[in-house]
Amino acid sequence: MKLEILPWLILFLPLVAAGWITLFTLRNQKLSVGLSIGAVVTGFVLSVLFVAVNPLTPAPQELSLNWLSIGEFQVQFGLRLDPLSLLMMLVVTGVAGVIHIYSWGYMRGDRGISRYFACLSLFTFSMLGIVLANNFLQLFIFWELVGVSSYLLIGFWYEKPAAADAGKKAFITNRLGDFGFILGILTVWAALGSLNFGVLAEKLGANREALGGAATLAGLLIFCGAVGKSAQFPLHVWLPDAMEGPTPVSALIHAATMVAAGVYMLCRVFFLLNAGALEIIAWIGGFTALISALMAIQQNDIKRILAYSTLSQLGYMVMAVGLHGPTPAMFHLTTHAFFKALLFLGAGSVIIACHHEQDIWKMGGLGRKMPVTFWTFLAGTLALAGVWPLSGFFSKDAILAEAFERHHYALFALGVMVALLTTFYMFRLVFVVFFRPARAEPAGHAVESPQVMLWPLRILATLSIVGGVISLDHYYRLQFEPAAVGAALSWTAQLTHPFAHAPVPAAFGLAAALAGFACAWLLYRRADVDPLPARLGPVARAMRDRFYFDELYQATVIRAHDFIATIADWADRWLIAGLVVRGTHGTTELIGRALRLVQTGNLQTYAFLFALGVAFVLWWVLG
């Protein structure tokens, strides 16, 4: 392998930038911004160079050193370079680079901008660490580090109580998932004696039953990690709240990369998951996709709509993994990174133009005032809705085809339903925000954003449009089905491939998109207030209130844990510190008082006691 120093550089450059900013240049905002952007853009260039020099092949390469080695507990710090990690490295550095540049425009004037870029660089480092990790524990380490950078960035405006609370909620909810994840890692390690992905795959390849009866349990425990990080039901509640962070953060962390890390991890350890675990994974993914699409329909905050849409698309990817399809899952993850980052950045552009107004019903008519934002946003919307020939169509179709081929018709129907809902809520958003006259003052004065924010939109829009026909699925197939992979198709062949290969899912997908668009057209083309609450009544309210999951958790899990803590506190205060310790204290004092009676001050008494003592000692020693 050539230039093997490059992956190390790519990984550590952002860390160096983060450390340098924190230690030395917090006061020099321009330099901080430059360092952070420079690190990630250099990382992207080097990634391209590395992949150009070392063509993608199915054989994995590893670079590693020993991080911890105690007897049978061997942990490497290593990089695993295979098509999966290299493509993700390109996606992460590329999307992060674009978003870094956008942030420069978006965060201009904020006094904490140096801190912002330090955290962003820390995040980029941690995310690259997840992507490149060659063993479970290293993955877990970076898993926690993305968690903490996400915490810091959600709570970036920490003086706002909502932001501070949202960061805390995200971290703790993620920790719940990680609790299962670490137990899963322990189970796998205890059964197979290694943490390295390559070794584990070899061992399981040699003996499918090596995990024995723990196989399903281990798979599900590891899946817990993905449930937390990728915000799947029942731990999905943190992601919408995470929208309190700055919008570029939502684009990078809570749409394109970190939340997708759960899906990436599942694909990375796909060899570990058995059929039983995969079935449950598929259903959880499908269920998340459906409920969050329903919740998205009745949200009014532009970022929250996108957040629920992210939840729903993540559910789609998890469902794809559960349907034995890591290739379509990763394909959709990649295209989703392009168009969802684009949508969030477009939303950010809108929010800035409307002076930080996020309620879509106070916007309107922005299409004419912000043409670049509008057209790129529309491209993203069409890609997300799965309209041929944009990228989303191909990746979504691959998932539907997977369900169809596996004869999993229930999940296939669910997938089509979600596709319909997706188009519906996205065009609701587009109609309300960009058409009709402005409904509030700020939207009336909106102007287009500066070029530093528009170029990232143009770049991501291009990727969202062509992402489906640049052989992404071919390269992912190199990773997961090296035996079945043929030559890469030309882009024209890729354009028509779905219709030739699996016409039924393609037709269903397009019909769903069309139906969703038609509904949105009918209901929202001329709407100035949302017509749905009046028509659906309590159902609409339940959707708006997220089906009351937050309230449910508050009333059960959180209250129960709090109750236990209260009991423990009470016991500590009154039983251990109170009764036992103060009791001993009291007893001692009582004995002291009793003994004081002996201190009579009478010489004869003392002499008598002394003689008694001597006699006792003599008896003890001699007798």
Added chain:
Amino acid sequence: MSPLTYILGWPFLAALALVFIPRNYRVVIRAIAVAATFLSAVLALKMFAQFAGAPAGASGYRFEQVVPWVKALGISYYVGVDGINAGLVLMAAIVAFAAACASWDVQHREKEFYILLLVMAGGILGAFASLDLFFFYIFHEFALVPTFLMIGLWGRGEQKNYATFQITLYLTVGSLIVLVGLIALYLQSGLGTFSIPALVAHFRQNPMPLGAQQFIFPLLLFGFGILVSLWPFHSWAPPGYGAAPSATAMLHAGALKKFGLYGLIRIALPIMPEAAREWMPVLAWLCLGNLLYCGWVAMKQRDFNWLVGYSSVAHMGFVFLGIATLTPLGLTGAVLVMVAHGFLAALTFGLNGYIHRQTGTLEMAQLGGLLRRLPFIGAALMMAAFAGCGLPGFANFAGEITVFFGAWKVYPVVTVLACWGALIVGAVYMLRAVRVVMHGPLPERWAEVPDAPHFWRKLPFLALLAGLLVFGCFPRLLTDRIQAGLASVLPAPPIALTEAIEPVNSTAPLAGPTSFEPERPMVPAGMTVRE
């Protein structure tokens, strides 16, 4: 002379020197205290760096020095380190330096304060470096008595007197129980020597009768346990640390408290392996009292110092769990957590002390939004909170994860519950504290609170953070040394351990059992490449 003698000697010498300095030479007094502890810390760092290259004595200890003292009883001044206490000495020296630096807020009777502080620091370093039972114990007492005095005289809060009373009573009782155990041990051996290596070697050849083990081991377990706030003997810790001046809390919670754990590992386990095996399941369940129960109690605290106190008690659970496994893996993790928690506890109590000094309260309901005014202190406190909830990158994570891997096969149920304590309960109370103290809007009354103004105020915190980060990112600096040291501790050293002793003096990475075939020779940068 052994560098260890210098390391523990400088603080004592400085304390002696302070006696002769007039009390109004405040700057000089402080400078001497800081300089002496700084010297100790630098020497300890040098000792730690040279550890691998130093020749090991007959019983495996390095930097040994023996000066016979009371020949009739077999007492000698005997210091030396192996992998287990090398890290502890380094940690204690750095904590002592940080504590001396952070004592700028003491405004009255400085002379006495610094004398006591130096005696305490010297005592701690002596206790960790001594290989003679007598000195091991006496040095600990040297450190313990100043603790009580400092809390009583320079302490704060309404409950100061009761807290002093409680901590004195508890710790005295604990060390008395230990004393009884140690004397019984001495008598049982019949060797007439207090040398720990000699006693260990003796009892390895001629195992102690089971009856005697069953008598002595619980004495040491619970005696040392009380000193380390083993549940349910923990209730002295939060009020004690809450009332203590910050330097005392830093030294005690950070360094001195590890004495009990160190004693268990150094003395109780190797000498009484059978009794240890009987008692360890009990310890494993008791550790949940620390990890879970004290974690829950910490969730409910209203005073920030009490919260940190309970969290410090909770962290001891990891060490107990590691010890209870009686495996090289678990014990290595336990020692790693001891070092990590030393830095962490000193850091949090130091930062708390700073905030208390500036605001006059640590009542969480009254604080809030301080990060805006205290960027440095706040950032350090947040890092401490992250270290406290086991975030990778900090030494605590490396230790905790090693303990979990060590304990998983021995006590699976306990490990699951301990993971809950570490990942969930720890995160809940730590982040709640950060949320309440640092985040949110800044109340009007704290609008003028000043941040650490210059480098000297920041230095103690930077030193402690550096310790946490260096050992967190490169845990092998400690684990390779610890593993070699454990050979003398574990009842029946497993065969795998002999292989693990090798890497001590090479920094080049090993090709562990998990490396692949075919393998290329190692690349100079220290990477193994697989193709």
